[in-house]
Amino acid sequence: MPAKMKKGFRALVDEAMAEVETLSVEAAKKLHGDPDTVFVDIRDIRELEREGAVPGAVHAPRGMLEFWVDPDSPYFRPVFGEGKKYVFFCAAGWRSALATKAVQDMGLPRVSHIEGGFGAWRDTGGPIEKKEAKPKPGA
Secondary structure, eight states: OOOOOSSOHHHHHHHHHHHSEEEOHHHHHHHTTOTTEEEEEOSOHHHHHHHOBOTTOEEOOGGGHHHHHOTTSTTOOGGGGSOOEEEEEOSSSHHHHHHHHHHHHHTOOSEEEETTHHHHHHHTTOOOBOOOOOOOTTO
């Protein structure tokens, strides 16, 4: 029998949603292409290869995000030190809500996420580019 959670994923997502800025897909589309805005795709690489990606989005896998955002981390990525607006998204908006709250709590300013995630972006005709799988070393 599974252990009873003190706080389930739904409660965590609801708490995050109450504390972060959530953009409608239409508001996000208006920001797409703005040089002061960085779209950040936190989905797994297999999701990008299967479903495509938002053109120009930075891929930052959810499992590495906090390490890539922190300037004191050996894994820091300079894109997160540019002082721009960061718009996070995942497939449906749950992981991105949690991710946005995490980086907001870390002190990254000007963060938000897309309501409904990539699915809503795709379903409302947002631009999508194909992501090719990278060949395995030695293949």
